[in-house]
Amino acid sequence: MAQRAATRPAITPNGSPAAPLPVAAAPALGRAEKLELYYFMRLTRTLEERLVSLYRQTKVVGGLFRSLGQEADAVGSAYALDRTQGDILSPLIRNLGSMLVQGATPLEILRQYMAKGDSPTRGRELNIHFGDVRRGFIGQISHLGDMVPVMAGVTLSFKVRGERRVGLVYVGDGATSTGAFHEGINFAAVQRCPLVVIVENNGYAYSTPTSRQTAARHLVDKAAGYGVPGEQADGNDVLATYDVTKRAVDRARAGGGVTLIELITYRRKGHAEHDNQSYVPEGEIERWSRENDPIDRYAAVLRDREGVEPQELAAIDARVQAEIDAATDTADASPPPQALDALVGVYADPPAVPPLWFREGSGAPAAAAAAERPAGWGTYDG
Amino acid sequence: MAEITYLEAIREGLIEEMERDPAVFCLGEDIGAYGGAFKVTDGLMQRFGENRVIDTPVSEVAIVGAAAGAAHMGMRPVCEMQFIDFISCAYDILTNYVATARYRAMLPCPMVVRGPSGGYVRGGPFHSQNPEAAFLHTPGLKIVSPATASDAKGLLKAAIRDDDCVLFFEHKYLYRRVKETMPSGDHVVPIGQARVAREGRDLSIITYSATVWKALEAAEELERADGLSVEVLDLRSLSPLDDDAIIATVRKTNRVLIVHEDTRTGGVAGEITARITERAFEWLDAPVMRVTAADVPLPYAPQLEDYVLPQTADIVGAARTIARY
Ligand SMILES: Cc1ncc(C[n+]2csc(CCOP(=O)(O)OP(=O)(O)O)c2C)c(N)n1
Ligand SMILES: [Mg+2]
Numbered sequence: 001m002a003q004r005a006a007t008r009p010a011i012t013p014n015g016s017p018a019a020p021l022p023v024a025a026a027p028a029l030g031r032a033e034k035l036e037l038y039y040f041m042r043l044t045r046t047l048e049e050r051l052v053s054l055y056r057q058t059k060v061v062g063g064l065f066r067s068l069g070q071e072a073d074a075v076g077s078a079y080a081l082d083r084t085q086g087d088i089l090s091p092l093i094r095n096l097g098s099m100l101v102q103g104a105t106p107l108e109i110l111r112q113y114m115a116k117g118d119s120p121t122r123g124r125e126l127n128i129h130f131g132d133v134r135r136g137f138i139g140q141i142s143h144l145g146d147m148v149p150v151m152a153g154v155t156l157s158f159k160v161r162g163e164r165r166v167g168l169v170y171v172g173d174g175a176t177s178t179g180a181f182h183e184g185i186n187f188a189a190v191q192r193c194p195l196v197v198i199v200e201n202n203g204y205a206y207s208t209p210t211s212r213q214t215a216a217r218h219l220v221d222k223a224a225g226y227g228v229p230g231e232q233a234d235g236n237d238v239l240a241t242y243d244v245t246k247r248a249v250d251r252a253r254a255g256g257g258v259t260l261i262e263l264i265t266y267r268r269k270g271h272a273e274h275d276n277q278s279y280v281p282e283g284e285i286e287r288w289s290r291e292n293d294p295i296d297r298y299a300a301v302l303r304d305r306e307g308v309e310p311q312e313l314a315a316i317d318a319r320v321q322a323e324i325d326a327a328t329d330t331a332d333a334s335p336p337p338q339a340l341d342a343l344v345g346v347y348a349d350p351p352a353v354p355p356l357w358f359r360e361g362s363g364a365p366a367a368a369a370a371a372e373r374p375a376g377w378g379t380y381d382g
Numbered sequence: 383m384a385e386i387t388y389l390e391a392i393r394e395g396l397i398e399e400m401e402r403d404p405a406v407f408c409l410g411e412d413i414g415a416y417g418g419a420f421k422v423t424d425g426l427m428q429r430f431g432e433n434r435v436i437d438t439p440v441s442e443v444a445i446v447g448a449a450a451g452a453a454h455m456g457m458r459p460v461c462e463m464q465f466i467d468f469i470s471c472a473y474d475i476l477t478n479y480v481a482t483a484r485y486r487a488m489l490p491c492p493m494v495v496r497g498p499s500g501g502y503v504r505g506g507p508f509h510s511q512n513p514e515a516a517f518l519h520t521p522g523l524k525i526v527s528p529a530t531a532s533d534a535k536g537l538l539k540a541a542i543r544d545d546d547c548v549l550f551f552e553h554k555y556l557y558r559r560v561k562e563t564m565p566s567g568d569h570v571v572p573i574g575q576a577r578v579a580r581e582g583r584d585l586s587i588i589t590y591s592a593t594v595w596k597a598l599e600a601a602e603e604l605e606r607a608d609g610l611s612v613e614v615l616d617l618r619s620l621s622p623l624d625d626d627a628i629i630a631t632v633r634k635t636n637r638v639l640i641v642h643e644d645t646r647t648g649g650v651a652g653e654i655t656a657r658i659t660e661r662a663f664e665w666l667d668a669p670v671m672r673v674t675a676a677d678v679p680l681p682y683a684p685q686l687e688d689y690v691l692p693q694t695a696d697i698v699g700a701a702r703t704i705a706r707y
Contacts, residue, residue: 062504062682115504115683123683126506142508143471144440177439178471205440206464207416213439279415337681339689346678356646358673358700359689 026239028246034306037079037238038313041071041295042320044097047106050324051113055273059332061115062126067094069236069268070202072294074098074170076241077198077263080249081168083136087249088154089168090138090147094200094267096128098170103135104128106324110331117337144175148184148197155193155252166252168196168245173213174205176222185258189226192257196248199260200235202267207279220262228258235263236294239301266292386564389557391531392422392496394564395538396460400430403458406542409436409445410462419464420498420557442471446495450480450547453493458542463497466551467511480547481522494541496550499527500592500643501675501691503555506682512591512644517549518621518653524548524573525620529594531562533618536571544573553592560595574619576627582613585705586631588654589641590617593692597641600697610705620650628654629662636667637704641697646674668707673700 026034048066055064067074074097081087083102091098096109111119113127120130121139131139138154140147147169155167175181176199188195199219203210216222223230229251233244241263248259266288270277277285302308344352386394400406407430408423414437417424427435438445442463449459463469469476476495483489501510517523524546528534534552541548579594580601587597594616601612615631617624632638638658640651651672658670673692681687 061684062506117683117685121682123686124507124679124681126682129506142465142506143468174440177441177444179441179443180471205411206419207412208437208439212437336685337683339685342678342681342686342689343676353677356674356676357671358696358703359676 026242029239029242031306033079034239034302035308035312035316037075037242038295038298038302039316039320040075040079040097040101041238041298042317043100043106043323044071044075045295046317046320046324047100047109048096050328051110052273054110054114054328060113062113064113064273065093065127065271066269066273067096069288069293070094070200070265071097072238072298073198073200073235073241073263073265075101076238077168077170077245077261078102080242080245081136081166082249085165085253086136086163087166087168088133088136088138088151090131090140090151090154090170091128092140092147092170092172092175092200093128094172094202095170099128099137102137104132104137106327107330110327111334114331114334115336116331116334117341118334122341123337143180145171145178145180145184147171148181149187150184151195152184152188152191152193155188155195156191158194159191164253166194166196166249168198168249170198170200172205173199173201173203173210173219174208176219177213185226185228185260189228189258192255194252194255195258196245196252197258197260198245199262200265201262202235202265204267204271204280206271206275218262220260223260226258226260228260230260230262232262232264235265236292236297238294238298265294383563383566385561386531387558388528388531388534388552388560389420389422391535391562391564392538392552393424393426395535395542396423396426397429398568399458399539399542400426400434403542405456406458406460407434407436407452408460408462409438409449411438411440411445411464413437413462418462420554423462442468443475446472446480447475449493449495450475450483450491453491453547454483454489458492460494460496460542463495465509465511466497466499466513467508469495469497469513469549473516476517476523476547477520481520483522484546485522490545491547492545493547494538494550495547496538496541496552498554498557499551500553500555501680501687502592502643504682504684504687505680507679510680510687512551512642514549514551514620515644515649518650519648522546523621525551526573526618527551527553527591527620528618529553529556529560529579529591529616531560532564532569533571533577533616535564536569537573537618539568539570540573543570548573551591555592556595571618574622574624576624577616577618578613578627578631579616580612580614582635583611584635585610585637585639585701586613586615586635587639587641587697587701588615588617588628588631590620590650591643593641593643596692596694597697599694600701603694603698604701604705608702608705610701612701623654623657625657625661628657632658632662633665636665637707638666638668638670639673639697639701639704640670641673641692643675643691645677646672647677649674668704671700671704673697
C-alpha cells in the first residue's frame with residue numbers, strides 16, 4: 001500500500017499530470033541526508049501543530065497559515081540548494097519547511113507569530129515574513145508575485161559578479177496570474193539568471209481552484225512561453241521534488257539560466273486557519289490525507305528502500321518534539337516589543353523618526369536600540 | 383426595521399443596485415462561490431449568477447483594466463480588492479488609464495473599486511493600509527470613505543451611479559462593529575457632502591472613516607472632563623472634498639484638529655489645512671493641527687500598532703492643546 005502510494009502519480013484537482021511523473025530515487029543523497037529530509041518535514045509539521053495550539057490559546061497575533069500536506073515540496077526543493085555556496089531562496093506563505101532547511105529556527109518562527117520584541121522583525125511583520133540573507137532566505141511580502149522580480153535581481157547580481165550562486169523563488173498557482181510573476185520570470189529568462197522558479201500547484205488560491213486561475217492545461221506549460229525549460233514533479237514525493245530541483249539548480253549554476261518547475265501538491269488546510277474550506281468538493285481533503293500524505297509516503301520509502309527502522313524515525317520525532325517544546329518555552333517568555341521601537345529603522349539615516357507632536361514627552365525613540373541595530377537588521381538570533 | 387452591520391449595509395447596497403440596473407456587475411478574487419474574504423458578497427453569485435459576480439484570477443491589473451473596458455461599453459463594474467493594500471498593484475492602470483480616460487479620450491469610466499482598508503486589526507504592513515492620499519493626488523478619481531453603516535450603503539449606491547471612477551474605501555475595523563437601521567427607500571448619499579456627526583461650538587475635529595468614532599469618543603470625554611463643546615465633521619468624501627462644510631465648521635468654532643489614520647506626510651490633512659488657510663485664515667484662533675499615524679510602515683505587534691496609530695487619548699490631548707492656544 002505504502003509502496004504504491006510512493007510511486008503513483010499525484011492526484012490533481014485539475015486532472016492528472018501531463019506525463020507519468022518520474023519515480024524519485026535521489027541517487028545523490030546518502031542515508032543521513034535522507035533522514036535529514038524526514039527531520040525537516042517532521043519539524044515543519046510539528047511546529048505548525050504547535051502554532052495551532054498557540055493560536056487557539058490566542059497567543060498567535062493575527063492569522064495562521066498551514067502547509068499541511070505540502071511539507072515535501074518545500075523541504076525537498078530547498079534541500080537541493082547548496083548552503084555552502086551562498087544560494088538564496090525566497091519562500092512563500094506555505095514554505096516554512098524551506099526556511100527551516102536554510103537555517104531558520106523554530107524559536108524565530110514562534111517569536112514571529114507571537115509578535116515578540118525579539119522576533120526576527122522585532123514585531124514589525126507577521127508569521128513567516130522574515131529573512132536572513134546570510135543564511136540564504138529573503139522574506140516575502142504579502143503582495144503575490146513580487147518576489148519573482150526581486151529574485152531575478154538577486155540572481156542577476158550573482159551572474160554579473162561571476163559568482164557560482166543560485167537563487168530559488170516560490171510562487172503559488174494563484175501568484176502565477178500576477179503581472180509581477182510574468183515580468184520577473186521573463187526578465188530573468190532573458191538575462192539567463194541562475195534562478196529556479198517553483199510553481200507550487202496546490203489546487204487552490206484561497207477559494208479559487210487552479211482551473212479558474214489559468215486556462216493553461218498545466219502551469220508548467222508556461223515555461224515554453226518564457227523560453228525556459230519546464231519540468232513537472234510530484235510535490236508530495238520529497239525525493240522527486242529534490243531531484244527535479246537539483247537538476248534545475250545544477251543547470252543554473254552551470255550557466256543554463258532559468259528553469260520553471262511545477263510541483264503538484266495539495267493544500268489540505270484552508271487558506272488560513274479561519275477558512276472553513278466550504279468550497280472544497282466533499283471527500284477531496286480526506287482522500288489526499290489518506291492516500292497522499294507526504295510524510296507517511298516518505299516514511300514508507302525510508303522503511304522499504306532504505307531499511308530505516310521505525311525506532312529511528314521515532315527518535316527523530318522525539319527530537320523534533322523536544323526542540324519545539326524548548327523553543328515554545330523560550331518564545332513564550334520573550335518580551336513584547338517596546339512601543340517606541342516602532343519609530344526605529346525606516347531609514348538608515350536618520351536611524352529613527354521623531355515622535356509626532358502629540359506624543360512628545362512619551363520618551364525618545366529607542367535610540368539605543370537603533371545604535372545597537374545589527375547589520376542584518378535583526379534577522380539573526382544566533 | 384432591524385439594524386444591520388456596516389458590512390451588511392455594503393452588501394445591501396450592492397444587491398439593490400444590481401437589481402435596479404442590469405449593467406452593474408461585480409468582479410474580484412474569491413467573491414463568487416466563496417462570497418469574498420470578508421463575506422461582503424456572500425450569496426450574490428447564487429442570486430445573480432456567474433456573469434454578474436465574477437471570480438477572477440489573482441490579477442488586480444486585469445480586474446481594474448477589464449472594469450474600465452466594460453465601463454466604456456456601458457457596463458457598471460464594481461471591483462473588489464481582496465484587501466485594499468493590493469490596489470497598489472493596479473496603481474498604474476488606475477492613475478494612468480482610468481483617471482485620464484474622460485479627459486484625454488472622452489471615454490467614460492463609470493466604475494467602482496472597493497475593498498477593506500485600515501488598521502487597528504493587527505494586520506501588519508500589508509493588510510492595514512489606507513491608500514487614499516496617493517489617489518487624492520490624482521485628478522480624475524473620486525474617493526469616498528464611509529464611517530457609518532448607512533453612509534456605507536448610501537455612498538456605495540451613489541458611487542455605482544456616478545459617471546466616473548469612484549474608489550470606495552471601506553474600513554474593516556468597522557465591518558462588524560458598527561450597526562444601524564437603514565433609512566427606508568432608495569437611500570443614496572451624494573458624493574462630496576460631509577456630515578456633521580456631532581454639533582459643537584468650541585473646537586472642530588475634521589476626520590473620516592474609523593477615526594470618526596475615535597473623534598466622537600474624544601468629544602464625549604472633552605465635554606465631560608473639560609466642558610468643551612466639540613464639533614465632529616465626518617468628511618465621508620475625500621475627493622471631492624466638501625470645502626463649504628469645512629469652512630463652515632472653521633467659521634463656527636475657530637479651532638481645528640484634523641485626524642486621520644493614514645500616515646502624516648503628504649496625507650489628506652495637509653490638503654485640508656491648506657484649503658482652510660487659503661479660505662478662512664482670519665477665522666482661526668489657533669493653528670490647524672493634525673493627529674495622524676506616524677510616518678512608518680504599519681507594524682504588526684499590538685504594542686507597536688497601538689503606538690503608531692492615532693488613539694482616542696491622542697485626540698483628547700491634541701484638542702486640549704488647541705483649545706488652550
Ligand atoms: C497581489 C495580491 N493580490 C491578492 C492577494 C490576496 N491573497 C493572499 S493569498 C491569495 C491566494 C494565493 O494563492 P496561491 O498563490 O495559489 O498560494 P497558496 O495560498 O495556495 O499557497 C490571495 C488572493 C495578495 N496577497 N496579493
Ligand atoms: Mg495555491
